[in-house]
Structure formats: structure tokens, C-alpha cells
Amino acid sequence: MTRRKLVVGNWKMNGSRAANAELLAGLKAAGPWVGEVAVCSPAPYLGEVALSLQGEAIHWGAQDVSAFESGAYTGEVSAAMLAEFGCHYVIVGHSERRAYHAESDQLVADKAKAVLAHRMTPIVCVGETLAEREAGQTAEVVKRQLSAVIHTLKSCISQVVVAYEPVWAIGTGKTASPEQAQEVHALLRAQLQAATEHAGDMKLLYGGSVKADNAADLFSRADIDGGLIGGASLKAVDFAAICRAAG
Numbered sequence: 001m002t003r004r005k006l007v008v009g010n011w012k013m014n015g016s017r018a019a020n021a022e023l024l025a026g027l028k029a030a031g032p033w034v035g036e037v038a039v040c041s042p043a044p045y046l047g048e049v050a051l052s053l054q055g056e057a058i059h060w061g062a063q064d065v066s067a068f069e070s071g072a073y074t075g076e077v078s079a080a081m082l083a084e085f086g087c088h089y090v091i092v093g094h095s096e097r098r099a100y101h102a103e104s105d106q107l108v109a110d111k112a113k114a115v116l117a118h119r120m121t122p123i124v125c126v127g128e129t130l131a132e133r134e135a136g137q138t139a140e141v142v143k144r145q146l147s148a149v150i151h152t153l154k155s156c157i158s159q160v161v162v163a164y165e166p167v168w169a170i171g172t173g174k175t176a177s178p179e180q181a182q183e184v185h186a187l188l189r190a191q192l193q194a195a196t197e198h199a200g201d202m203k204l205l206y207g208g209s210v211k212a213d214n215a216a217d218l219f220s221r222a223d224i225d226g227g228l229i230g231g232a233s234l235k236a237v238d239f240a241a242i243c244r245a246a247g
């Protein structure tokens, strides 16, 4: 089974119109890559990012979405709005949203459903905290998080990308070792296999302090199909090097 690798930049709450333009210009000049590449910008910049990437082999996505279709949800952005601009990916359930916005497993699943309903691809994030890992609960936590999404999407689960992001590795410089990451990815793949016959075609990304010098080793593992990149996606040379490592 050869799955095309995917590298997604999650800019988080970073950037400016000028910085984004410089970053995108650098990326466009650095490509094309063998694998697929995407960037997820903050909501206000999405339209501008979409324009800048027109005709380019770089997809763009959002970092969050409302689970609701439309209506009185001040401050929220709907899946229909993102789809209208040609959005490709939507990150849902990032640990920062689970932690700072109290997003539950079910809300994350509902968001994934809203994204699919508008023919975009959800990138569903799962991952354990340091305390959970130290308590030996890693498998239990990621299975619970993924199970809510499987239960809600049923056979449509095959249309999502799953990102394993151990919370203790995000922005800390502490990457999960390729063995640690592969171990969890294999568990997630097995869980997906029980839910869909297409699990072997699904992309499972690793995220958490991925850098140019550790990306190739991580991406070479059997069930690691690319990465979700935070800090290192903000500089074109760094992100381009990671994209090359997925070649």
C-alpha cells in the first residue's frame, strides 16, 4: 500500500498579511514536491491565502469550524462559508481547542461531520497529555477520541485524515520518537480497520515538534503518512525542507 504523503502547516494564531505573503511566495518558489502540501491559516486571512494559491499545487485549509450549519453563533465560521472559498482541509479537535475551548470528543466529531457535509476533508487531531502518557493511558485516550468520530461518521470515517499529536510534544521541542509515534499510529490504524475497509488508504499524520532534521525518520515509518507542522511551518525554508522530507 503506497499512500501519498501529506504535510500540513498549521500556522495557529500567527502571521500578518505581509508575513503570509512572504511565506507563501517562498513556498511557491520552493515547490513542487512529491507529496501533497497544505497550509492552514487564521480565518481572516483565508480568502487572501486562497487567492494567492490559485493554480498552485498547494492546498489550503482552516484551523477550526463551527459544528452548526448557520445562525446565531457569534464569532463562529461555518463549513459552508469555508467551502464557498474552495477550502480543502479543516483541522478539528486540535489539542489547543480541546484544552482552551473545552471542546469535547462529541463536539469534535460533530465538527468533522459538518466539514464532510460540505465536501471538505477534516483533519481530526487526537493525542494524550504528558500526565496521561505517564499514567499509561495513551492508547485508551486516543482510542476514545477517535471512537467518538467513528461513531458519528460511521463508514464516512474513511474520508478523514487523522493527526496524532501528543500534547507533550507540541511546541516543546520534545518530539515523540519515530518508534513511539509509529506505535500509536499502528493502534489508530487498527481501530480504523475495524470501522472501514478503506483504513489502509487513510492518511495518519504525526504532529508535535516536527522539524527538518527529524521529519524524514518519522515519515519513513509504516503508518506515518506525513505531518501536521506548527512552529516550523512559519518559515518557508523550514517548511519546504519538511515537505521535501516527505518526498
Ligand code: 13P
Pocket (backbone or CB within 6 Å): 010, 094, 165, 169, 170, 171, 172, 173, 207, 208, 209, 210, 228, 229, 230, 231, 232
Ligand atoms: P509544533 O510543530 O509547533 O510542535 O506544533 C504542532 C502542532 O500542534 C500542529 O498542529
